[in-house]
Amino acid sequence: MTLPPDHPSVSTGGVGVLLVNLGTPDAPTPAAVRRYLAEFLSDPRVVEIPRIAWKPILHGIILRTRPAKSAHAYAQVWTQHGSPLAAITAAQARALQARLGADVRVDWAMRYGNPPIATKLQAMAATGCDRILVAPLYPQYSGATTASVMDSVGDALRAMRWQPALRTLPPYYDDPAHIAALEQDIVRQVEALDFVPEVLLLSYHGMPERTLHLGDPYHCQCRKTSRLLGERLAQRLPGMRIETSFQSRFGRAKWLEPATETVLESEAKAGTRGIAVVAPGFAADCVETLEELAIRGREVFQAAGGEHYATLACLNDAAPGMAMLEALVRRELAGWRD
Numbered sequence: 001m002t003l004p005p006d007h008p009s010v011s012t013g014g015v016g017v018l019l020v021n022l023g024t025p026d027a028p029t030p031a032a033v034r035r036y037l038a039e040f041l042s043d044p045r046v047v048e049i050p051r052i053a054w055k056p057i058l059h060g061i062i063l064r065t066r067p068a069k070s071a072h073a074y075a076q077v078w079t080q081h082g083s084p085l086a087a088i089t090a091a092q093a094r095a096l097q098a099r100l101g102a103d104v105r106v107d108w109a110m111r112y113g114n115p116p117i118a119t120k121l122q123a124m125a126a127t128g129c130d131r132i133l134v135a136p137l138y139p140q141y142s143g144a145t146t147a148s149v150m151d152s153v154g155d156a157l158r159a160m161r162w163q164p165a166l167r168t169l170p171p172y173y174d175d176p177a178h179i180a181a182l183e184q185d186i187v188r189q190v191e192a193l194d195f196v197p198e199v200l201l202l203s204y205h206g207m208p209e210r211t212l213h214l215g216d217p218y219h220c221q222c223r224k225t226s227r228l229l230g231e232r233l234a235q236r237l238p239g240m241r242i243e244t245s246f247q248s249r250f251g252r253a254k255w256l257e258p259a260t261e262t263v264l265e266s267e268a269k270a271g272t273r274g275i276a277v278v279a280p281g282f283a284a285d286c287v288e289t290l291e292e293l294a295i296r297g298r299e300v301f302q303a304a305g306g307e308h309y310a311t312l313a314c315l316n317d318a319a320p321g322m323a324m325l326e327a328l329v330r331r332e333l334a335g336w337r338d
């Protein structure tokens with residue numbers, strides 16, 4: 001019997017970085033949104049209800065009603081490059097590739113929908129990446145997001161005979177580079193507004209409150225981002241009050257409070273005339289920031305008597321956020337490429 005050659009046709013020694021975000025439908029249509037929500041909401045990390053109880057609710061109620069409503073929201077924010085979340089994540093990968101140079105391969109994937117994590121890990125390994133940094137683009141860790149990405153990575157590895165070595169980007173909610181990037185980006189955007197906001201609302205995606213009591217660090221990490229950012233902004237934009245809230249409530253259970261909608265309404269009713277809203281838990285703008293905050297949030301604030309309303313962009317692929325991501329990724333790649 002002849003042994004296979006020492007070096008198969010595949011070249012090795014390559015380093016890869018895989019940026020991962022949540023995922024998004026392929027089109028702003030009820031059918032595409034239904035496919036996406038079916039995958040997303042079947043993840044036991046996202047809906048922590050026993051499958052036997054959840055399946056009839058998901059298939060009997062939610063997937064019959066929500067896709068049309070959500071498709072309407074997606075249609076209002078869809079771009080010529082597709083869903084904002086996918087378009088911005090792709091742009092972040094291109095920008096990071098340019099910063100890191102040709103000896104590191106940068107790609108991107110989505111936890112739900114396309115492009116799948118497994119497909120991208122396999123493609124990177126097949127083209128010679130035997131060391132891959134998986135970077136879930138969630139500043140704050142939660143079981144529903146960061147851990148779910150790692151579940152999917154584990155599933156992908158299970159199907160691979162020849163696995164790459166992996167590292168993962170830790171949550172960066174309190175990293176000085178992250179806080180500095182947010183500070184720089186927020187100050188620039190607030191100073192460009194045509195009004196002076198009395199309040200800056202830091203709105204994070206919500207989670208069921210139960211997850212906090214079960215030990216999920218998400219709520220505490222959001223609060224710490226707010227505290228650190230608030231300390232910095234107090235120096236740069238004195239006089240602007242900073243508040244924190246949680247958006248995008250889903251289902252009947254109690255979610256983290258205060259709810260963004262409630263705060264917008266109560267601020268307007270209490271006499272706040274101008275408010276700016278920013279989402280420091282989202283690495284990229286998406287339906288939750290562009291529709292829920294920018295469109296519906298404005299309606300809520302103004303219906304309750306508020307006047308001036310602005311939503312600020314997420315870090316996206318602009319320079320402050322990309323410089324931060326480059327620094328975090330270079331730190332994690334130490335020893336792999338130096």
Ligand SMILES: C=CC1=C(C)c2cc3[nH]c(cc4nc(cc5[nH]c(cc1n2)c(C)c5CCC(=O)O)C(CCC(=O)O)=C4C)c(C)c3C=C
Pocket residue numbers: 022023024025045046047066070083085138142144145205206207208218248250281282285286287288
């Ligand atoms: C940034 C962190 C996020 C956490 C934490 C999170 C938890 C979470 N989300 C849902 C349900 C939905 N989220 C939806 C959209 C959505 N969620 C995040 C991020 C987090 N979610 C992003 C970036 C997006 C946008 C996706 C896009 O395509 O732009 C949706 C879909 C939209 C809709 O129908 O409203 C749902 C549903 C739960 C239940 C949950 C925690 C348990």
Ligand SMILES: [Fe+2]
Pocket residue numbers: 205248
């Ligand atoms: Fe979500």
Ligand SMILES: [Fe+2]
Pocket residue numbers: 248287288292
């Ligand atoms: Fe939403």
